[in-house]
Amino acid sequence: GAVVFGNDKLIKEGDIVKRTGAIVDVPVGVELLGRVVDALGNAIDGKGPLGSSIRRRVGLKAPGIIPRISVKEPMQTGIKAVDSLVPIGRGQRELIIGDRQTGKTAIAIDTIINQKRFNEGKDEKKKLYCIYVAIGQKRSTVAKLVKRLTDADAMKYTIVVSATASDAAPLQYLAPYSGCSMGEFFRDNGKHGLIIYDDLSKQAVAYRQMSLLLRRPPGREAYPGDVFYLHSRLLERAAKMHDNFGGGSLTALPVIETQAGDVSAYIPTNVISNTDEQIFLETELFYKGIRPAINVGLSVSRVGSAAQTKAMKQVAGTMKLELAQYREVAAFAQFGSDLDAATQQLLNRGVRLTELLKQRQYC
Structure with missing residues (x-):
């Protein structure tokens, strides 16, 4: 088969078609x-x-x-x-x-x-x-x-x-x-x-x-x-x-x-x-x-x-782990109100990190 690059409206039955012999x-x-x-x-x-x-x-x-x-x-x-x-x-x-x-x-x-x-x-x-x-x-x-x-x-x-x-x-x-x-x-x-x-x-x-x-x-x-x-x-x-x-x-x-x-x-x-x-x-x-x-x-x-960069490594080193822990804890936190201090700290930190990573478009 042959593939036409572009408009095929001008091609009709009986037209003579020639190959260029070149690769695109x-x-x-x-x-x-x-x-x-x-x-x-x-x-x-x-x-x-x-x-x-x-x-x-x-x-x-x-x-x-x-x-x-x-x-x-x-x-x-x-x-x-x-x-x-x-x-x-x-x-x-x-x-x-x-x-x-x-x-x-x-x-x-x-x-x-x-x-x-x-x-x-x-x-x-x-x-x-x-x-x-x-x-x-x-x-x-x-x-x-x-x-x-x-x-x-x-x-x-x-x-x-x-x-x-x-x-x-x-x-x-x-x-x-x-x-x-x-x-x-x-x-x-x-x-x-x-x-x-x-x-x-x-x-x-x-x-x-x-x-x-x-x-x-x-x-x-x-x-x-x-x-x-x-x-x-x-x-x-x-x-x-x-x-x-x-x-x-x-x-x-x-x-x-x-x-x-x-x-x-x-x-x-x-x-x-x-x-x-x-x-x-x-x-x-x-x-x-x-x-x-x-x-x-x-x-x-x-x-x-x-x-x-070194600076980014220091800042972002534990961030991914903290966000993962936050997601896990947040899923359970919606079922109960009594949370221990460590869990509450994880939740507070996770909320802050999530807010920190928000960004407007083209800024």
Whole structure:
């Protein structure tokens, strides 16, 4: 079968179709910063053509074991709950997972805005270039997001790759790979990149649509058998490189939307197994006014204190344990009023910590 990139309205029966004989590639480079492009790297922001002459294939292989080193540099999001409890390192893959309207995109956008102070500094090694890939979102949502980044003066170090809901399924499938190639340019040139895929569940749906039309045999939930490979080959491209290979990094923040908090569905389990850790957002906490609505018990950090500064390590060392004890005690406290002094102290401390970790959006 053949897949059409873009509008199929002009193609009719009897037309002569020629193959290009080329593998899909996209423009990359610092010239793309501050621009909004589609999945094929064409400018869609009305600011004229892109100035980049460098092009890269979208489906490059992930780096092997030898060029990589373990993650040790912190990638600060500016969100207290994330930086203290589930710290992210440069070169990591951190999944943001939760139901719709729980603040997944807000965490991603906050992270981009927080990089402003690093990017305005003189130290090139601390700068973090951001790529935001919008998959299957409304055009108005993408426009709002670009305005938000422009108002915060964050567009100058950000590339937005957009494959909206009205775009063809092949473009929604391709957008994350295109964005990743743009991010790899920074990684391979000794710089640091951050890529946000918002969200990969929509990419999987687009891939399912394509596969069914191409008559591929469907598997669980009608997804094709290689849907796991679809995400693993994308997320494996995020890495912290050895100093002999430039010492750059590419950090990935994939977003996955769950249905009614079901983390055991097909796509969420696939992506959880591909990522290093996850930030789990809960609707219940969101409606209680605990925002960001991070469930500390289900959110996991495998890098932990290795991706934290010394000061943060000292402050956040026992915080996760205290919050876990608080949740356990709070569950029992609602059944009885007579509590011993130690339990009461745990409850008071837990309430204070919860309040301390609350944060407004874009602050």
